Every structure is written in structure tokens, then in C-alpha cells.
Amino acid sequence: xxxxxxxxxxxxxxxxxxxxxxxxxxxxxxxxxxxxxxxxxxxxxxxxxxxxxxxxxxxxxxxxxxxxxxxxxxxxxxxxxxxxxxxxxxxxxxxxxxxxxxxxxxxxxxxxxxxxxxxxxxxxxxxxxxxxxxxxxxxxxxxxxxxxxxxxxxxxxxxxxxxxxxxxxxxxxxxxxxxxxxxxxxxxxxxxxxxxxxxxxxxxxxxxxxxxxxxxxxxxxxxxxxxxxxxxxxxxxxxxxxxxxxxxxxxxxxxxxxxxxxxxxxxxxxxxxxxxxxxxxxxxxxxxxxxxxxxxxxxxxxxxxxxxxxxxxxxxxxxxxxxxxxxxxxxxxxxxxxxxxxxxxxxxxxxxx
Numbered sequence: 001x002x003x004x005x006x007x008x009x010x011x012x013x014x015x016x017x018x019x020x021x022x023x024x025x026x027x028x029x030x031x032x033x034x035x036x037x038x039x040x041x042x043x044x045x046x047x048x049x050x051x052x053x054x055x056x057x058x059x060x061x062x063x064x065x066x067x068x069x070x071x072x073x074x075x076x077x078x079x080x081x082x083x084x085x086x087x088x089x090x091x092x093x094x095x096x097x098x099x100x101x102x103x104x105x106x107x108x109x110x111x112x113x114x115x116x117x118x119x120x121x122x123x124x125x126x127x128x129x130x131x132x133x134x135x136x137x138x139x140x141x142x143x144x145x146x147x148x149x150x151x152x153x154x155x156x157x158x159x160x161x162x163x164x165x166x167x168x169x170x171x172x173x174x175x176x177x178x179x180x181x182x183x184x185x186x187x188x189x190x191x192x193x194x195x196x197x198x199x200x201x202x203x204x205x206x207x208x209x210x211x212x213x214x215x216x217x218x219x220x221x222x223x224x225x226x227x228x229x230x231x232x233x234x235x236x237x238x239x240x241x242x243x244x245x246x247x248x249x250x251x252x253x254x255x256x257x258x259x260x261x262x263x264x265x266x267x268x269x270x271x272x273x274x275x276x277x278x279x280x281x282x283x284x285x286x287x288x289x290x291x292x293x294x295x296x297x298x299x300x301x302x303x304x305x306x307x308x309x310x311x312x313x314x315x316x317x318x319x320x321x322x323x324x325x326x327x328x329x330x331x332x333x334x335x336x337x338x339x340x341x342x343x344x345x346x347x348x349x350x351x352x353x
């Protein structure tokens with residue numbers, strides 16, 4: 001990213017985090033190919049900017065699920081915020097709220113939904129449905145009661161992709177209170193076999209779960225982890241208000257195609273019927289502009305936000321998101337486009353490089 005704050009951000013965060021936590025957040029699944037190529041994949045696109053256009057003022061605001069936000073940028077769900085800052089997701093939310101963009105809160109969060117909501121941040125809940133749906137339901141109900149504006153169903157995690165551990169497992173460096181504080185008391189700690197069995201992720205996830213979430217809780221449902229256009233169509237037909245193109249930061253099936261290369265086909269399939277979002281390797285205004293031209297309504301950031309939280313708390317999050325927004329404003333203006341919400345597909349071509 002061209003912004004000054006983001007230069008060297010990951011390394012500054014690394015100096016503040018335990019080695020186990022840093023490795024866990026930074027690593028990908030398998031050999032890490034999908035994780036490592038995500039950033040570079042955005043650079044295979046090239047722009048055809050327009051000229052002789054009035055770009056004295058450019059509009060960055062965009063509408064997502066009926067709410068207008070300051071920029072087409074959001075914060076993706078990540079875990080272990082409490083490992084990065086004592087106030088965890090609450091501190092992240094303080095920064096995000098100042099930027100006027102949405103924050104997606106992990107169902108595994110270490111801060112209560114009520115405390116996150118008290119910051120005034122506009123927030124959505126990310127949820128993994130469990131094999132026993134009854135375990136998930138009270139968590140979602142609590143989030144809805146606390147003011148969540150949407151439900152983001154993670155669809156690409158029937159099992160957790162294997163990561164290569166460092167010398168010590170991350171779980172040896174994690175306090176019990178850093179995770180799953182919004183789940184009802186299940187009678188034991190996270191290592192209790194009964195608790196672990198009840199929390200196993202659903203391997204039978206299907207379109208019926210999208211329809212059930214929408215009907216049961218009355219909020220827009222976003223399905224995250226979509227790479228195939230036919231899956232996007234199944235999500236929308238089941239009632240999803242949006243699909244989120246993502247390969248989970250390269251943390252699930254290694255060698256899964258980069259979201260930057262999957263996005264266009266998904267938009268072509270469902271872009272007239274639902275909103276489409278994307279994450280994965282977005283690091284600059286040029287990346288955001290590319291995603292918008294390919295049809296994404298918004299991009300979401302994962303790891304960089306956690307690095308910013310570790311580096312500077314809420315102020316670090318503001319610096320990161322603020323610089324990315326300023327970078328995007330310059331890029332939109334240089335592309336000859338007056339609005340980020342109406343960047344045309346013809347702006348970008350894929351060179352295959």
C-alpha cells in the first residue's frame with residue numbers, strides 16, 4: 001500500500017505479537033500458495049483510464065444492504081483481536097466507527113456484542129453454523145438483539161484447513177477469555193470434549209441454511225467464501241442478499257483460485273440480483289479500484305486490520321483505513337471516474353501477467 005502508515009505494518013505488528021499468534025494469523029493452509037499469491041493477483045489487471053472528465057469532486061460513499069457508508073471498504077471478520085490489544089474487538093470497533101465503514105465481527109470474538117455495539121460502529125455478525133444448529137442459534141439471536149445489521153454465513157469451512165504450526169501451537173499462547181465469549185455457557189472450557197463436539201462446524205451446509213437464517217432472524221444474509229458462479233447463483237436463489245468472493249485468506253483449500261480472478265464471473269452470474277463483495281490480498285487503492293471495476297460493491301480487509309490494531313490500537317485502525325480511502329480517492333480521480341459506485345467494467349483488462 002502506498003500510504004505511509006501501512007509501510008512495514010506487518011513487521012511492526014510482528015514485534016508486538018507473540019510468535020505463535022503472529023504465525024497463526026499470517027500463515028495460509030497447506031503450502032501457503034493461495035495466501036501468498038492473493039496480493040499479486042490484483043496486479044494482473046490493467047486500467048484504461050478516461051480523460052477530459054470533471055473529477056474536481058469524486059464520490060466515494062456507497063450503499064451496502066440499504067445503509068450508506070463513507071467508502072466501499074469494510075473490515076472482514078478475524079479472530080484473536082484480544083491477542084492484539086487488551087480491548088480486542090471493542091478497540092477495533094472504536095477505530096472503524098470513526099471511519100464510517102462496516103465491521104464484520106467474528107462469532108468467535110473475545111469481546112461481547114453489546115460492548116462492540118456500544119462504540120457506535122455499524123456491524124455485521126459472521127457465523128459458522130455448527131453441526132448442532134442449536135449451538136449457533138443463541139449466538140445469532142444475541143447478535144441480533146445487540147444490533148447486528150446483517151448475518152455473514154461462512155460457507156467454505158466444513159472443516160478447518162490444516163496450517164503448519166510453528167514450534168508451539170497458537171492455542172498454547174491464547175487465554176480462554178480471548179475467544180467465544182458470546183456463546184452460552186456450555187458447562188466446560190474449550191477443551192471439554194462435549195463442548196468441542198457441540199461446536200463442530202457443519203459439514204452438511206446447504207442453501208436451506210441460507211433460507212433458514214433469513215427467515216428466522218429477519219436480517220440480510222451474506223454468504224462468504226464463494227468462488228464459483230454456480231454456487232453464487234444457489235446462494236441468491238436461496239435468499240442471500242449478497243455473496244462474498246473469498247478464499248478465506250488462503251486459509252482453507254490451498255491452491256484455490258485468487259478472489260481477484262474469481263470475482264468477474266461471480267458478478268456476471270449474480271451481480272444484477274445481489275450485491276457482491278470481495279476480500280483477499282487487497283492492499284491499495286489500485287486494488288480497490290480494480291475490484292470495483294470488476295463489479296464488487298465493496299472490498300473487505302482482514303490481516304492488515306489486525307496488524308494495525310496490534311501496532312496502534314484504534315488510532316492504527318483509523319490510520320490504515322483512512323490512508324486506503326485517500327488512496328482510493330486519488331485512484332478514482334486519476335481513472336477519470338466521478339464516483340466509486342459507478343466504476344465501469346471497461347476500465348480494466350487482464351493482461352495475464
